Amino acid sequence: MKIQEILDRLNVKSLNKMQYQAGDVMVNTDNDLVVLSATGSGKTLAYLLPLAGMLNPKLDKLQAVVIVPGRELALQSYEVFVHMGCGIRSMALYGGRTTMEEHRNIQKTNPQIVFATPGRFNDHFGKGNIVTDNVRYLVIDEFDKCLKMGFHDEMRAVINSLSFVEKRVLLSATDTDEIPNFVNMGKVTRLDFLTDTQIPDRINIFMTRSKEKDKLNALYFLLCSFGESSSIVFLNYRDSVNRVANYLSDKGFIVSSFHGGLDQKARENAIYKFSNGSVNVLVGTDLASRGLDIPDVDNIVHYHLPIGEEEYIHRVGRTGRWQAKGRAFFLLAPDEQLPEYVKFTPEIYLLPSSVKTPPQPRMVTLYIGKGKKDKISKGDVLGFLCKVGGLNGCDIGRIDVKERCSYAAVNRDKWKFVVERSVGEKLKGIKTVVELIK
Template identity: 30%
Template sequence: MTDFQSLGLSEGLLKAIAENGYASPTPIQEKAIPQILQGRDLMGLAQTGTGKTAAFGLPLIDRLLSDNEAAQPKGTRALILAPTRELVNQIAKNLISYLKATPLRVSSVVGGVSINGQIKRLSKGTDILVATPGRLLDLVDRKAVDLGTASYLVLDEADQMLDLGFIHALRRIAGLVRRDRQTLLFSATMPKQIADLARTYLHDPVRVEVAPAGRTADKVTQSVHFMDPKSKTDFLLKQLQSNPDGLSLVFCRTKHGAERLMRKLSQSGIAAGSIHGNKSQNQRDRAIRDLKDGKINVLVATDVAARGIDIPGVSHVFNFELPEVAEAYVHRIGRTARAGADGEAIALCAPEEIGLFRQIEKLIGIDIPVAGGEVPPLSAAASRAKRGGQNRGGNAKQSPKKPAHKRSSKGHNDNAAPKHSRRRRPNNRKNAA
């Protein structure tokens, strides 16, 4: 078994790793760390929860220490971009735990909080800046930060940043960072836009890949219940009331839907909170903290919580509404069964969502067991689509009564996919940042 010492990290970092309780490197850490220490640009394909932060954070800290430079006023030596406030905060928290015994400073900037305090902190300069693209560009426009001093650029969860419409922001930011930088790109999937981004901004990158897209955690027990959409709330209430001591995440597609469901649960005696793009950063942080502290048992969320949120002890993930992008299902249910624990993922599928459900099954390569309700019969159009796709038995032979409709989110979807028009994207960017 490989250990961290064999990867080439410094003694100081090895001590920090031990204090954090890391016994041995994960596959992405084992593959990425030596390449980053050698100064190579890197393109990493790995799902959330595979240890990516340490995979780029540990060698990045090691290189910054060996460079033995000081951060310039308003400058940063390394820039890390992430799509959501929660992921930015999670990355910054992990990095701080790695460099306690070093002089390096970490700063984070996200939307939803006062920009004046961030301007003041950045005026002194920082070694590592972790940011959402939207707020970072606000600070650039105010001349509060100089990205031209950054020798390292990390793009984390790059596919989600593109889904949220950040492609133009990423291009602008990359153009402001030093050309002779080291660039690291991490993504759960590799759509064409990500490949194009890598070709444009990475120099002769080494590619490392673990946990292929669509692979779900082995210890997550998955099931689906087919039902009328009007029956979903009562069904969810019964599920939550039968497990009063458990911690549950409930995912909705839209901000307004998540808030409405949270209120219904609270009115029924369930200790619930919510997290979505209409919440301020302080409200979002408080909701996550309340779930961790046991003040609430249920957190209703949009996909802002699908990546980068590590809440120990989450026993159940409910897909109250199926995501429009199949990969989001993998990230959602990845919030349970963490650190070797067991977990359960329950999907509630209405007839109009059957097309989304089939896309999820196709992505993950398994038939999700049907725990309740009747699967809608196969239509001729769906049958032709099925024959053209993956040929699987069992439940996979059944399909929707009618093709899934293209759902319009019209500004309600918290983390909209790229199908939206460019004119809508700035609103999504502000919500997510």
């Protein structure tokens, strides 16, 4: 396994100190490992890179289990592993789709590593869909959340089903008081890269006040002042997310909503459009604070104050990923004060006295009705958009090829031209449909 080739595929220039040390412990010692490092510091790659080299690609058995608290992190971790291109078969297992559908995919894929939520993993194990006799490695990502008291029964069942584990790796951006005995940790190496503030210096924290108790108008002015940059607005309740998202949409913003009341497809679409630049404002609950690998979030807005320091850390960790810079804003009503866990006074951010029309994202997302089953690649889609659609490379963003369709981010000012020119045209010799995803 050539590490530099993998890093190049992931557009990662080099590993940081935390990633080097984590890999050294995993590969060169028999110790179990606990890694504490800020959100956005690259913990997923810190364990995946060494783990990929520890698995045997010639052994057609499940060898590693990665347990995560939610479907978004399961998908994100799985996608990072796929993009690494190490020749190890993998799957993401999570709720929101039938166990039978996943079982068919398990039989088809015969995964050597799975990324799973605890409940779905237990479901498959209980039905005999997964055999764990050859599982030697257990990773618990965001272990602080997975090992909370309310999840002990589920996690105990997971670990009881993994009788032959030889190495355990636990990672999180926030610590826990203790690791339960049922995790069966042996001799432990603990890597603690958390600072006292737990907020990296590259993230600037600001505070702005609304003149009114209802902060919607202040939020509008705040987001307008950001221009075309991307922003996540955090709220504490689903109904509030819907209210704020509807208000911003009525004002002219292109918005995605994200909370636990949405079905899986709606949540995936919301994150996809935000990550590919078709939406520049994501309004969500704290569900959006974990497990989302969106590298270019410029601004975080606390519309509702975080309910605790842990939630605050994970929210702010959505910006300033890796070595990027970011900003986070407390939007306070006249009677609101900063939480006690904020030990410093943020810089004051003055709202503009007037604003122009809300900025529109540069891209839109097009649906293309052919995918992997039609032997379509990203290069085929790119060529089609340039040759048939008349676009230049700078007009095209992220392209994703799914099993039965493809998605492409294209310049907002040119999508109509692409759709019109694509009518009746063929993609790799096959007539296809090209439509705007609203």
